Amino acid sequence: MLNLLIKGFSFLFLLFTSFLVWGETPVLSYEKNDKGGFSIFVENNNVYPVTLKIKPELENMLAEYDNEHLFIVPAKEKKYYLTTFNIDKAGKKYSFKYNYNFVIGDASLPLNKSFIYQLPFAKGESFKLFQGYNGSFSHQGKKELDFSMPVGTRIFAARDGMVIEVVDINNKGCPEKDCVKFNNYIKILHDDGTIAHYLHIKQNSSLVKTGQLIKKNNPIAESGNVGWSSGPHLHFSITKPGFEQEEGVETKFLILGSEQPIVLKEGEYYSW
Numbered sequence: 665m666l667n668l669l670i671k672g673f674s675f676l677f678l679l680f681t682s683f684l685v686w687g688e689t690p691v692l693s694y695e696k697n698d699k700g701g702f703s704i705f706v707e708n709n710n711v712y713p714v715t716l717k718i719k720p721e722l723e724n725m726l727a728e729y730d731n732e733h734l735f736i737v738p739a740k741e742k743k744y745y746l747t748t749f750n751i752d753k754a755g756k757k758y759s760f761k762y763n764y765n766f767v768i769g770d771a772s773l774p775l776n777k778s779f780i781y782q783l784p785f786a787k788g789e790s791f792k793l794f795q796g797y798n799g800s801f802s803h804q805g806k807k808e809l810d811f812s813m814p815v816g817t818r819i820f821a822a823r824d825g826m827v828i829e830v831v832d833i834n835n836k837g838c839p840e841k842d843c844v845k846f847n848n849y850i851k852i853l854h855d856d857g858t859i860a861h862y863l864h865i866k867q868n869s870s871l872v873k874t875g876q877l878i879k880k881n882n883p884i885a886e887s888g889n890v891g892w893s894s895g896p897h898l899h900f901s902i903t904k905p906g907f908e909q910e911e912g913v914e915t916k917f918l919i920l921g922s923e924q925p926i927v928l929k930e931g932e933y934y935s936w
Contacts, residue, residue, distance in 0.1 A: 847891030
């Protein structure tokens with residue numbers, strides 16, 4: 665929390681609350697305007713847009729917006745205007761305080777529930793889905809998929825998007841949850857605000873970098889056995905970021921032998 669004295673009788677509080685995302689935290693700043701109020705700006709150094717949620721608490725000040733408000737901040741913005749707090753009654757004590765947090769992407773985008781995903785491996789190959797949605801090992805209550813596959817299997821993007829995070833430096837894995845800190849992964853942001861997670865990739869195998877735009881079926885990495893893993897496999901999931909928690913998204917795939925997209929079932933082999 666920042667507590668500053670202004671003109672000897674006014675004060676300002678800025679408070680950042682916890683957030684459920686990775687990346688660089690947006691930095692808020694302010695400037696006094698010609699009406700004696702304060703204009704609020706934000707710097708977003710990430711390669712992706714962010715959605716800020718701000719809740720002001722004002723004393724003798726007027727806001728452009730009441731209660732909580734969402735702001736969509738573009739990527740790589742050095743000084744993006746958000747809002748203004750103006751003094752209501754001159755010569756009297758005034759203050760403002762606000763809480764803010766953020767999520768990756770544009771939180772106002774509607775979820776494309778009908779999107780058909782491509783299986784994240786090469787055409788003609790076949791792999792077993794050894795753990796599906798709500799799986800008994802580590803997917804309880806989660807919409808996540810685990811494909812058994814040998815280390816070094818080429819992984820492909822299941823949907824167009826932008827790479828927003830790559831970690832492939834780790835080379836350690838174990839079946840205990842403590843090893844989650846060693847996970848290697850690639851995360852890709854889609855045009856409806858969802859994020860694809862490709863986990864347990866092989867050390868130094870990423871073929872993409874943060875900020876890169878990719879198309880469906882572009883190769884992105886090789887599968888591995890790194891992090892929280894009981895054997896060589898690819899973990900694949902889609903989430904929609906939220907201010908309380910990430911929401912798992914059920915995905916459908918068009919597979920070989922099926923005319924309609926389906927939700928994959930645990931224990932079955934799939935190809936396309």
